Amino acid sequence: YTPLAELDPEVKNIIDKETWRQFTGLELIASENLTSLAAMEANGSILTNKYSEGLPNARYYGGNEYIDELEILCRKRALEAFNLDPAKWGVNVQPYSGSTANFAALTALIQPQDRLMGLGLPDGGHLTHGYYTAKKKMTASSIYFQSFPYALNPGTDLIDYPGLAAQAKIFKPKLIICGASAYPRDWDYATLKKTAEKEGAWLMADIAHTSGLVAAQTLNNPFEYCDVVTTTTHKTLRGPRAGLIFFRKDIKDADLEKRVNDAVFPACQGGPHNNTIAAVATALLQAAQPSFRDYAKQVIANARALADTLVGHGYKLQTNGTDNHLVLWDLRPIGLTGSKVEKVCDLMGITINKNAVSGDASAQVPGGIRLGTSALTSRNMLESDVKVVGDFLHRAVQLALLLQKEAGSKMLKDFVRVATVQEDGKQGFAKV
Ligand code: PLP
Numbered sequence: 001y002t003p004l005a006e007l008d009p010e011v012k013n014i015i016d017k018e019t020w021r022q023f024t025g026l027e028l029i030a031s032e033n034l035t036s037l038a039a040m041e042a043n044g045s046i047l048t049n050k051y052s053e054g055l056p057n058a059r060y061y062g063g064n065e066y067i068d069e070l071e072i073l074c075r076k077r078a079l080e081a082f083n084l085d086p087a088k089w090g091v092n093v094q095p096y097s098g099s100t101a102n103f104a105a106l107t108a109l110i111q112p113q114d115r116l117m118g119l120g121l122p123d124g125g126h127l128t129h130g131y132y133t134a135k136k137k138m139t140a141s142s143i144y145f146q147s148f149p150y151a152l153n154p155g156t157d158l159i160d161y162p163g164l165a166a167q168a169k170i171f172k173p174k175l176i177i178c179g180a181s182a183y184p185r186d187w188d189y190a191t192l193k194k195t196a197e198k199e200g201a202w203l204m205a206d207i208a209h210t211s212g213l214v215a216a217q218t219l220n221n222p223f224e225y226c227d228v229v230t231t232t233t234h235k236t237l238r239g240p241r242a243g244l245i246f247f248r249k250d251i252k253d254a255d256l257e258k259r260v261n262d263a264v265f266p267a268c269q270g271g272p273h274n275n276t277i278a279a280v281a282t283a284l285l286q287a288a289q290p291s292f293r294d295y296a297k298q299v300i301a302n303a304r305a306l307a308d309t310l311v312g313h314g315y316k317l318q319t320n321g322t323d324n325h326l327v328l329w330d331l332r333p334i335g336l337t338g339s340k341v342e343k344v345c346d347l348m349g350i351t352i353n354k355n356a357v358s359g360d361a362s363a364q365v366p367g368g369i370r371l372g373t374s375a376l377t378s379r380n381m382l383e384s385d386v387k388v389v390g391d392f393l394h395r396a397v398q399l400a401l402l403l404q405k406e407a408g409s410k411m412l413k414d415f416v417r418v419a420t421v422q423e424d425g426k427q428g429f430a431k432v
Contacts, residue, residue, distance in 0.1 A: 030372025101243030120149030179206030212236030216296030239283025309390025
C-alpha cells in the first residue's frame, strides 16, 4: 500500500514499470544518471507546497524562513562542491533545468538580437547554444539572439580553436559559449578566454554533461577562465533534474550577481521548486565527498574501457577515444544508422541514443550513437563489467547488420513484428 497506489493505481503502475525497466536494463544514455535515494526523498518532500518567489530574505511571500535557510545552504554547498571562493563567485540555484539556466544566463549577459557563438549542434553542441537550421530558428537562443556556430576541425574532430578565433574576428560576438552535449574530449578554456577577451565577448561554459567530473577535479577547470558557468544537476553530478548558474562577483562594474538573479526571476521563471533545491543540496553534499572523486575517476576509466573494447572490435569512434564520460561511435563505416542500432538495443534492454557524428550529411539521420558510463558506474560497474557491456553492444550491432542485410526476409518481418508490438503497432525497424 502507498497513498499513490490507492489513489491513482494507473500512475503507480507506470512508475512501477519504469522502475523495473531501470533496474533490469543497462543505462548508457550519456546525459542520465541514477540519483541517490536520499536526494529523491528530498525531491518528493513537502517542500513542493511552498511558494518563494524572490531570493533569501527578500521574498514575495511569507512563511519562507526555512526555505531561506535551504536556499542559502544549497548555494553554500554548490560553491563548496566546485571549490569556489565565495568572495569571487556566486551561484543561483533556482533554474528549473539546464535549458532555462542557459536562457537566463543569455538574458543576463547580452541584449536581444546581440550576437553569440556556440558549438554547432551537429558537432556536439546543445540546442540552447544558438541552434538554428536553414529552414527555421529552432530555439529561444537563436530566435532572440543572432547566433553563429563554430565547428570541429574535420581532420581531428577536435574543437577548431583557430577557426573559432578567425570567425569571432568577423562575427564579433558579445558572448562565446563553450561546452557540449556530445564531445568526448576536454576543453581548452585558456585559449577560449584569449579569443573572448580579444573580441570583448563574455565567455560562458555550459558544463551540464561534465559538471560532476569538473567538481571532482578530473577535467580542466572552467572557473579559472569563464565569466559564467551553467550546469544541469542530473548528469555526471548525479542529482535531481535542475540547473545552476555560477557567476563571477569580482568583475568591476559588471554586477553579474544582480543581472543573473534578475534574469532567473522575474525575467525567465516564477517560484523556485524548493523540493528540487533541497535535492540539489543533498546531491551537492554527496559530490563534495572524497568518494565522489573516486566515482568520477571510475566513470572516466569505464568510458575508456568501453572505448577500448569497441575499438578492439574494429569500430570507429569519434576522436578514437574519450577524456570524459562519453563515447561517440561512428557507425557510418559499417553502413548502419544510429536509429537502427538504438532500436535493436532497446529490444535488448540496453538504452542508448542515436547521435550525429562529425560530417553527417543530415542531423535528421544521425550516423552514430552516443554512449555514457555515468549510470553504469553508479551501479558500481568497473572496467571489466563495462567490457562485457561493450561486447553486448558489438553483438547488437552485428544483429542490426544482419537484419539490414536480410531486409524483406521472414527473419526481418518477425523482428519488425516484435518491434511493432513494443511500439503500439505504429512503427517498425524497417521504417527507422
Ligand atoms: N546544456 C547541455 C550541454 C545539455 O547537454 C543539456 C541537456 O542535455 C542541457 C543544457 C539542457 O538541460 P535540460 O534538459 O535540463 O533543460
